[in-house]
Amino acid sequence: MKRAKTVASAGKAASDAPSRRIRRRLSPAERRLQIIDAARALFGEGGLAQVTMRNIARHVGITQAAIYQHFDDKEAILYAIADGYFAQLIERMRERLSDDLPPLDRLRGMMRGYIEAGLARPEEYKLVFMTNIPGFRREGGLRAEPGNEAEPTTGQLAFGFLEEQVRTLLKAGLIRPGDAELTAEAIWAAGHGVVSLLITHVGFLWAPERLIDAQIEMIFRGILPDDSPARRKAPQARSPKA
Amino acid sequence: MKRAKTVASAGKAASDAPSRRIRRRLSPAERRLQIIDAARALFGEGGLAQVTMRNIARHVGITQAAIYQHFDDKEAILYAIADGYFAQLIERMRERLSDDLPPLDRLRGMMRGYIEAGLARPEEYKLVFMTNIPGFRREGGLRAEPGNEAEPTTGQLAFGFLEEQVRTLLKAGLIRPGDAELTAEAIWAAGHGVVSLLITHVGFLWAPERLIDAQIEMIFRGILPDDSPARRKAPQARSPKA
DNA sequence: CATTGATACTGAACGGTGTTTATTTAGTGG
DNA sequence: CCACTAAATAAACACCGTTCAGTATCAATG
Numbered sequence: 001m002k003r004a005k006t007v008a009s010a011g012k013a014a015s016d017a018p019s020r021r022i023r024r025r026l027s028p029a030e031r032r033l034q035i036i037d038a039a040r041a042l043f044g045e046g047g048l049a050q051v052t053m054r055n056i057a058r059h060v061g062i063t064q065a066a067i068y069q070h071f072d073d074k075e076a077i078l079y080a081i082a083d084g085y086f087a088q089l090i091e092r093m094r095e096r097l098s099d100d101l102p103p104l105d106r107l108r109g110m111m112r113g114y115i116e117a118g119l120a121r122p123e124e125y126k127l128v129f130m131t132n133i134p135g136f137r138r139e140g141g142l143r144a145e146p147g148n149e150a151e152p153t154t155g156q157l158a159f160g161f162l163e164e165q166v167r168t169l170l171k172a173g174l175i176r177p178g179d180a181e182l183t184a185e186a187i188w189a190a191g192h193g194v195v196s197l198l199i200t201h202v203g204f205l206w207a208p209e210r211l212i213d214a215q216i217e218m219i220f221r222g223i224l225p226d227d228s229p230a231r232r233k234a235p236q237a238r239s240p241k242a
Numbered sequence: 243m244k245r246a247k248t249v250a251s252a253g254k255a256a257s258d259a260p261s262r263r264i265r266r267r268l269s270p271a272e273r274r275l276q277i278i279d280a281a282r283a284l285f286g287e288g289g290l291a292q293v294t295m296r297n298i299a300r301h302v303g304i305t306q307a308a309i310y311q312h313f314d315d316k317e318a319i320l321y322a323i324a325d326g327y328f329a330q331l332i333e334r335m336r337e338r339l340s341d342d343l344p345p346l347d348r349l350r351g352m353m354r355g356y357i358e359a360g361l362a363r364p365e366e367y368k369l370v371f372m373t374n375i376p377g378f379r380r381e382g383g384l385r386a387e388p389g390n391e392a393e394p395t396t397g398q399l400a401f402g403f404l405e406e407q408v409r410t411l412l413k414a415g416l417i418r419p420g421d422a423e424l425t426a427e428a429i430w431a432a433g434h435g436v437v438s439l440l441i442t443h444v445g446f447l448w449a450p451e452r453l454i455d456a457q458i459e460m461i462f463r464g465i466l467p468d469d470s471p472a473r474r475k476a477p478q479a480r481s482p483k484a
Numbered sequence: 485c486a487t488t489g490a491t492a493c494t495g496a497a498c499g500g501t502g503t504t505t506a507t508t509t510a511g512t513g514g
Numbered sequence: 515c516c517a518c519t520a521a522a523t524a525a526a527c528a529c530c531g532t533t534c535a536g537t538a539t540c541a542a543t544g
Contacts, residue, residue, distance in 0.1 A: 025492070025539065053531060065533080066493050074531065130372050132442045176463075178456075182449070186436075186456045193435025194428075200374045207424070214420075214428045221418075222464030226473060267510065267521070295502060307503080308522045316502065 032070045034060050036080045040124075043081060047123050051078070078127060085124040086154040089117050093161040104174055104220075104230055107165050111191050111216055114162075118195035119208075128155075130196060162188060174230075175223040183223060190219050274312045276302050278322045282366075285323060289365050293320070320369060327366040328396040331359050335403040346416055346462075346472055349407050353433050353458055356404075360437035361450075370397075372438060404430060416472075417465040425465060432461050 026034075038059040042050040053064040053074060060067075071077050096109040118125040152160060163184040169175045175183070194215045198208050224230055268276070280301040284292040295306040295316060302309075313319050338351040360367040405426040411417045417425070436457045440450050466472055 028492080031492085052529080054529080062492090063494055064531085065495080068532075069492055130438065130442055132444070182452060182456050183460075185439075185453055186460050189435035189439050189453070189457055190432040190460070191435070192439060193431035193433070196372065196438050197427075197431050197434060200372055202374070210424060211427055211431070214424050215431055218425075218428050218432070218464035219460065220464070222460035222462070226468065231468060270521080273521085294500085296500090304521090305523055307505090307524080310503075311521055 028070060031060075035067055035070055035077065036084070039077050040081050040084070043123050043127070044121065048127075081124060082128045083154060085121060085128050086158060088121075089114070090154070090158050090161070092117050093158055097161050097165060103165075103169055103172060107169060107187075108216060108220070110162060110165060111187065111219070112212070114188075114191050115195050115212055118192075119198060122199035122202075125195060125199060129192060130200075159184070159188065173225070174228070176225050187219055187223070190215060270312060273302075273304075277309055277312055277319065278326070281319050282323050282326065285365050285369070286363065290369070323366060324370045325396060327363060327370050328400060330363075331356070332396070332400050332403070334359050335400055339403050339407060345407070345411055345414060349411060349429075350458060350462070352404060352407060353429065353461070354454070356430075356433050357437050357454055360434075361440060364441035364444075367437060367441060371434060372442075401426070401430065415467070416470070418467050429461055429465070432457060 035056060038056050039051055042055055042059070051074075053067055056077070057064040057067055067077075071080075092113045093110060096106065096113045099106055099109055101109065118129075163181055166175070166184045166187070167180045170177065170180055170183075194212055198211070221231065277298060280298050281293055284297055284301070293316075295309055298319070299306040299309055309319075313322075334355045335352060338348065338355045341348055341351055343351065360371075405423055408417070408426045408429070409422045412419065412422055412425075436454055440453070463473065
């Protein structure tokens with residue numbers, strides 16, 4: 001599809017001018033998206049095993065070699081998928097963080113949101129949090145390299161929401177005093193454990209909903225002060241009123 | 243598997259008699275062990291990527307096709323490795339369970355033992371608990387198939403130790419009342435979460451020891467009764483200070 | 485409009501993977 | 515010694531990710 005030429009011309013103007021707009025049979029950006037979409041679809045239904053260059057190419061309608069015009073290698077495609085998952089996760093976390101709820105319930109909502117996000121897209125969750133693809137470190141990793149902590153990675157951003165909420169609760173004295181980052185990590189690890197087990201050992205005699213509830217309950221009892229009034233409240237199951 | 247018996251026929255002697263000294267170029271059992279050992283070694287140092295039939299064969303000194311005399315497919319080799327890990331884990335759990343310690347400390351020991359076992363052999367841990375190899379269901383899975391719950395699988399056995407200890411604590415009123423299996427699952431999930439994160443996102447700015455301590459502490463506070471004297475005790479059992 | 489030049493794309497290949505098949509060969513029971 | 519079993523081989527198959535020389539399509543220019 002040929003559409004308006006975003007030319008912007010600028011004549012020859014300036015030396016290296018990035019104004020060189022070109023319209024191919026399909027714009028590179030569109031093709032790129034096509035590839036990612038095809039890859040994500042295959043990934044979602046059949047896991048990594050289904051995501052082959054030839055398979056992707058077949059679905060897009062090109063040859064496998066053509067993909068290399070748009071991605072350095074297969075890993076780059078997986079990275080793009082992972083990035084999409086992170087974006088969705090961040091969005092979800094942001095929503096929960098701005099929920100108009102009591103602070104403790106907000107944390108509960110975030111945890112439940114994280115777990116649900118994982119269960120909704122298990123393959124992508126595995127990719128992002130359960131496999132260590134070397135290249136993931138360079139851009140979308142969970143932590144920045146020791147050197148360049150200038151701007152947070154996508155993963156850090158997502159974790160940051162949790163950490164922020166923990167910090168708020170700490171300041172308010174609503175949870176036991178302690179290191180905010182460490183506490184957030186512990187909470188994350190516990191939530192991650194549930195998601196991880198549920199999606200890799202699926203189909204056994206699990207009672208997922210009950211386990212999730214029990215886990216969240218356990219975490220809360222683990223971080224609440226001994227004299228917290230929240231301890232005496234109903235264990236509160238299921239979703240936050242909504 | 244029909245492999246077990248090499249005896250067959252054996253017109254006389256009736257008893258399966260392992261005395262039937264077979265002196266092949268190498269006895270099947272030995273060869274089998276050789277292959278597993280080579281595979282495990284490759285697995286431990288380079289992860290799954292290094293474990294190829296040709297690579298294993300090269301280390302054993304045979305051709306890749308020869309392996310198929312001893313294993314149905316590659317998955318069967320991985321399964322054997324997983325089984326070895328389970329055996330070691332079970333042994334560790336059994337030791338901890340028979341420790342002469344206060345019941346709560348025993349649980350603590352089991353959790354720490356589980357985590358340490360995972361960190362000590364990360365690749366095998368990933369294989370066993372973080373990848374869902376289809377065939378693992380048939381023999382070494384975590385749970386038995388709904389039908390044949392006759393005898394526990396290796397995984398069930400390992401989980402059983404944790405569940406048993408939880409049941410003991412429940413009976414003694416040392417932890418909050420609740421479903422034993424569910425509680426054990428929640429504890430397992432939390433411990434698994436720590437191991438999983440530590441071994442897949444290795445090399446970032448983690449403080450593993452502190453996270454492990456914090457996680458165990460959180461879990462304990464999560465399951466202890468509100469009025470438990472253990473709450474007032476020193477909050478941890480590991481490094482007193484540093 | 486015709487030319488040029490950049491580049492998305494193709495077709496074929498390379499070395500790797502797990503696995504299968506037919507064949508050879510080693511070792512033992514009769 | 516022979517016959518038979520089974521371990522090991524060599525060669526092939528289909529698939530994988532990736533590379534590369536060449537083609538074809540388009541935008542920009544003359």
